[in-house]
Amino acid sequence: MDAEAIKRSLEGSGLRCTPQRYAVMAFLMEHTRHPTAAEIFEAVNRVDPRSSRATTYNNLRDLVQAGLVREVAVEGRAARFDAKGMRHHHFICDRCGNVEDMEWYDVPRPPSRALGKRILRECELIFRGHCTKCAPRHASR
Amino acid sequence: MDAEAIKRSLEGSGLRCTPQRYAVMAFLMEHTRHPTAAEIFEAVNRVDPRSSRATTYNNLRDLVQAGLVREVAVEGRAARFDAKGMRHHHFICDRCGNVEDMEWYDVPRPPSRALGKRILRECELIFRGHCTKCAPRHASR
DNA sequence: TGAACGATTTAGATTATATCTAATGTGATA
DNA sequence: TATCACATTAGATATAATCTAAATCGTTCA
Ligand SMILES: [Mn+2]
Ligand SMILES: [Mn+2]
Ligand SMILES: [Zn+2]
Ligand SMILES: [Zn+2]
Numbered sequence: 001m002d003a004e005a006i007k008r009s010l011e012g013s014g015l016r017c018t019p020q021r022y023a024v025m026a027f028l029m030e031h032t033r034h035p036t037a038a039e040i041f042e043a044v045n046r047v048d049p050r051s052s053r054a055t056t057y058n059n060l061r062d063l064v065q066a067g068l069v070r071e072v073a074v075e076g077r078a079a080r081f082d083a084k085g086m087r088h089h090h091f092i093c094d095r096c097g098n099v100e101d102m103e104w105y106d107v108p109r110p111p112s113r114a115l116g117k118r119i120l121r122e123c124e125l126i127f128r129g130h131c132t133k134c135a136p137r138h139a140s141r
Numbered sequence: 142m143d144a145e146a147i148k149r150s151l152e153g154s155g156l157r158c159t160p161q162r163y164a165v166m167a168f169l170m171e172h173t174r175h176p177t178a179a180e181i182f183e184a185v186n187r188v189d190p191r192s193s194r195a196t197t198y199n200n201l202r203d204l205v206q207a208g209l210v211r212e213v214a215v216e217g218r219a220a221r222f223d224a225k226g227m228r229h230h231h232f233i234c235d236r237c238g239n240v241e242d243m244e245w246y247d248v249p250r251p252p253s254r255a256l257g258k259r260i261l262r263e264c265e266l267i268f269r270g271h272c273t274k275c276a277p278r279h280a281s282r
Numbered sequence: 283t284g285a286a287c288g289a290t291t292t293a294g295a296t297t298a299t300a301t302c303t304a305a306t307g308t309g310a311t312a
Numbered sequence: 313t314a315t316c317a318c319a320t321t322a323g324a325t326a327t328a329a330t331c332t333a334a335a336t337c338g339t340t341c342a
Contacts, residue, residue, distance in 0.1 A: 016308095016309085016319075018308085018319065020319080020320070036299090037300080051321095052320065052321045053300090053322090054321065054322080055321070057299095057301070058301095058320080061301095073214035073215055073216040073217075074214055075212045075220055076212075076214075076329080076330095077299095078298080078300090079216055079299085089251070091259060094262065100259075102255055103251075103255050105249070107248070107266065108249075110243055110246070110268060114243055116273060117276055118232060118241075118268075118270055118271065118272055118276060119270045119276045120268055121235065121269050121270040122268075122269050122270070123268055124266070124269060125248065125265070125266055126264070126265045126266075127251060127259075127265075128261075128263050129259055130260040131259055132258045135258055135259060157289070157290075157337095157338080159290065159291085159337085159338095161290085161291070162290090177328090178328080179328080192292095193293070195292065195294090195329095195332095196291050196292070198328095198330070199290080199291080199330095200290095217301095218328095219328060220328085220329090
């Protein structure tokens, strides 16, 4: 995706396209690795423009609120982030905590009887187990 | 569930039934509210036996490893815990972060082609949106 | 019984992650 | 150019979780 498209998607969500915010968004779109805030902060600061830690967190919060980025909480580890491109599920490794994309398929919604007065925004399917890298060590643990 | 049953389930997992560990497990089984470690620590210390913060965390870690307790990571908040009784899904409120149980239903597994060399342990379905308490304020936000 | 030893607990220090504060900068608009 | 809301910043602060090293507990077995 080119710079103009990123700019448009930010502005379409009511967010100014600042250099720091653009850099966060562009980095997330180039990397499907689900980086942490600290990794994004570092990566953005290896090139211009520079961005403070507070700004990195602020922008991630804004992008999540705008629905352009997803935050993935992993037990016992820093949150990871993900530009919402194509729909997909996630596989989270029990051992190393890495988050990997899995091809999307439809998930059955709960019956409305079970929802009650709750308002459902999304159904998220998370797979857990051992990733390709960790599966061999699985037996030994 | 009575005390003997808790004792047996701990010992069946190779964990000694210490007073502190028992108290954590018993509290989780009595409360379906998905308390945080801090809440469990407080609750356990309102009655005997007392337990230190480190012990509370240690025991939660041990119980999760033994598969008796589930840890639920919620973005931007402390982890929550859940005695694994009957299978169920979770609804997590976008606004207040509360975790609520939802009746269980079968989730389609990914095709093994998509899994590759990964070892799948479980498929977790998480519903997100606004809980009953927060739904009314949803419009205003 | 009691010595030995691994498992467990403990208070407090430390680390890791994330947010807040208050001052400063920036850009769109009038 | 003046204004004003939005955005950025360094550093302080808050929150969540883990680590450390010493003390205690419980089981085993001589
Ligand atoms: Mn992803
Ligand atoms: Mn539950
Ligand atoms: Zn792994
Ligand atoms: Zn709520």
